Amino acid sequence: MLLKFTKMHGLGNDFMVIDGVTQNVRLTPEQIKELGDRHFGVGFDQLLLVEPPGDPDMDFRYRIFNADGSEVEQCGNGARCFAQFVRDRKLTASRRIRVQTSKGNIELRVGMDDEVTVDMGRPELEPYEIPFKADRQSITYKLEIEGREHEISAISMGNPHAVLLVDDCKNAPVELLGRKIQRHARFPENCNVGFMEIVNPGEVNLRVYERGVGETLACGTGACAAVVAGRLQGLLEPTVKVTLPGGSLTITWREEDQSVLMTGPATRVYEGHIRI
Numbered sequence: 001m002l003l004k005f006t007k008m009h010g011l012g013n014d015f016m017v018i019d020g021v022t023q024n025v026r027l028t029p030e031q032i033k034e035l036g037d038r039h040f041g042v043g044f045d046q047l048l049l050v051e052p053p054g055d056p057d058m059d060f061r062y063r064i065f066n067a068d069g070s071e072v073e074q075c076g077n078g079a080r081c082f083a084q085f086v087r088d089r090k091l092t093a094s095r096r097i098r099v100q101t102s103k104g105n106i107e108l109r110v111g112m113d114d115e116v117t118v119d120m121g122r123p124e125l126e127p128y129e130i131p132f133k134a135d136r137q138s139i140t141y142k143l144e145i146e147g148r149e150h151e152i153s154a155i156s157m158g159n160p161h162a163v164l165l166v167d168d169c170k171n172a173p174v175e176l177l178g179r180k181i182q183r184h185a186r187f188p189e190n191c192n193v194g195f196m197e198i199v200n201p202g203e204v205n206l207r208v209y210e211r212g213v214g215e216t217l218a219c220g221t222g223a224c225a226a227v228v229a230g231r232l233q234g235l236l237e238p239t240v241k242v243t244l245p246g247g248s249l250t251i252t253w254r255e256e257d258q259s260v261l262m263t264g265p266a267t268r269v270y271e272g273h274i275r276i
């Protein structure tokens with residue numbers, strides 16, 4: 001089968017986006033892993049599959065796969081690229097797009113400047129729901145690794161995140177410590193690990209070690225989780241500029257309904273096709 005796709009990125013977090021509305025697409029985890037290979041395949045952090053919705057109140061269904069072939073619940077940068085993609089391909093003309101994901105529904109708004117704002121919904125802090133093993137809910141938790149305690153926040157933005165405060169993001173042990181926290185027994189489904197440096201109450205630097213990929217140039221849900229973590233600790237304002245290695249996002253944790261809003265760019269790189 002000849003599979004048509006679009007290569008996109010959100011601040012360097014890159015995607016292979018596939019239209020499963022007009023193409024009949026069935027991919028195994030092994031095929032996704034092969035396509036994700038940066039030397040032998042197309043190469044991406046996540047593959048995004050756009051499908052017709054199962055729910056009549058929604059416009060599309062959106063499935064997300066990490067480069068290792070695993071299906072995941074949520075992807076913030078992917079959601080913005082998804083919105084641009086369905087408009088570019090004329091699957092919708094609307095600037096307000098309602099999307100079904102495996103962990104609930106999200107709403108996307110495409111601005112006149114083509115920046116996309118995603119309503120990521122409320123963060124989940126209840127340990128059992130994240131999932132994270134703890135006796136009770138707390139703002140931070142002590143996580144023991146090789147005899148040393150690390151203070152983390154545990155938050156789900158649809159997908160699980162651990163967030164740590166660091167003094168210097170550039171020199172943080174993202175790969176070494178990120179890998180250990182990601183696979184810690186208290187995160188039964190593993191997690192994405194964010195290292196956040198607070199510049200001032202309205203601005204942070206962040207690096208994220210993602211589940212199923214490793215460190216990426218940007219992580220949208222990671223940026224949302226970091227702002228929630230910082231805000232719960234009384235360190236941040238409701239709206240924060242989050243600077244990742246690939247660029248900046250604006251994140252607002254809205255007081256009225258506790259929803260987290262993420263605004264940033266979505267970029268189309270090229271269109272291609274590949275025989276699978």
Ligand SMILES: N[C@@H](CCC[C@H](N)C(=O)O)C(=O)O
Binds near residue numbers: 013046072073077212
């Ligand atoms: N890059 C993403 C998150 C993608 C999923 C993540 N790796 C997971 O396994 O949960 C984002 O922009 O949010």
